[in-house]
Amino acid sequence: MKTLRYLLYIDVLGFADLIKESPEKIAPLYHEISMMNCHHHCDFETIVFSDTVLISNIGMPRNGFDHTVLVMFLCEFARNLMLRLRGSDIHFRGFLTCGEF
Numbered sequence: 001m002k003t004l005r006y007l008l009y010i011d012v013l014g015f016a017d018l019i020k021e022s023p024e025k026i027a028p029l030y031h032e033i034s035m036m037n038c039h040h041h042c043d044f045e046t047i048v049f050s051d052t053v054l055i056s057n058i059g060m061p062r063n064g065f066d067h068t069v070l071v072m073f074l075c076e077f078a079r080n081l082m083l084r085l086r087g088s089d090i091h092f093r094g095f096l097t098c099g100e101f
Helices: 015-021 023-034 064-085
Strands: 004-012 044-049 052-057 092-100
Touching: 004 064, 015 023, 023 044, 023 064, 044 064, 052 064, 064 092
Parallel strands: none
Antiparallel strands: 004 052, 004 092, 044 052
């Protein structure tokens, strides 16, 4: 049975150049990613690999309120990373989608 999932896709921009030109920024970047509040929320699962962070809901939304709350939390996770990276000159793009997975 397919389940309805929200997926927040975050991609660090210029990661290859960052590795070449500023390798000292990599460990602090991963530290900030590991401290994101999405890792501590029981209703979401988070996968981090290379320069990508994937966050999705675990349970099925049952009503309109659930959908609203899921979107709100996913936006908050992206905002959390944005605030963590401010002043570091490291930027990312994010994409939020919903569908059957």
